[in-house]
Amino acid sequence: MTLSLERTAAILPADFPELEADATADGHRHMTRLAAEFALNRTIFHATYTCRVNGRLAGVGAITDEPAMTVQTMWRMRRLYVHRQFRRREVARTIASALLLEATSKVSIVTVHAGNDGAARFWEAIGFRPVEDQEWSHEAQVLAGPEVR
Template sequence: MVVSYSLSVVNVPSFARFHSLAFAASQKQDFRDTSRMSLKRHLTLTCYLNSGLVRAIRHKMGSFMVGGTNAVVVRQIVELPDQFERFRLEADAEGFEMLSVLQDEWRKGINRFERPGEILALATVDDEIAGIGGTTQDFMDSSWLRMRRFYVRPAFRRRGIGRKIAVFVLEHAKAFNREIVLYTAGPEAEAFWPTLGFAPTERENTTHIFRAK
């Protein structure tokens, strides 16, 4: 994917000028035209996201942020991460207690997502916790699984991170060929889960179900 950024010339380091010339050459533009262009108030740099230039500019300019360049990593965890306490407090401040419950049950050994079909997944961006979610045995029927403890930090919302966690967890759970249920509230959440194949249900303590095929 190619992205264009407009940067003030007085802030653009010399390596950026070099890359603009190189890009002009690749496009068979006249170097004299590019030199005149570089004297304008703003310079447009066009680069590939994996070229390393974006990361170099961010490093040099500090506060310059490039949206969408940070990779989201979702992985299974078997221990709560070092940053979990700050993560939990942020959820508590929003009125969400699921992480406090998770932490308490983990410390007491009540639930560590170790039984067949269970998994706890963590999403990070640049090694910073972005969200969490998992599956446990359903407390109403242990032959079923339940999606639980889903939370994405406010700073990382609207970036598809919740979906990435859900897909990761769901792919793990589907391999066990068991019904998967969840309980959610709010119009956004109620609209979200059907996009992953869940259907509304009237089952007690449950709003949606994913039936094994």
């Protein structure tokens, strides 16, 4: 199995609709939102990465400013999705690591909003800690660089 990571430029890859269709079939609409956001205002994303397994689009993830009002500048990891056929193959971890590296030396905290228990377990496994009473569910400090395990 060969994993390859690519920083996405101004447009989503030509095979993105297959990933979007898988997300929709899996009950998730955030790939449709990602496509709409890319079409409307690509500049809201500090970085977007795609990951391929043996040349096939396996996942995508992006990072933006934290949309909630905060005292300090934070970034939020968002729109992370891995095709159901490619889960548990390090795709999500690879994308998350690249996004955390993007945040290093730019912000000290990266947030996420885990939409379900499985996502929460993933974020906690890579070093995010759960938080309460915030508009995000987990956060990670990236002062000295990402510490993704």
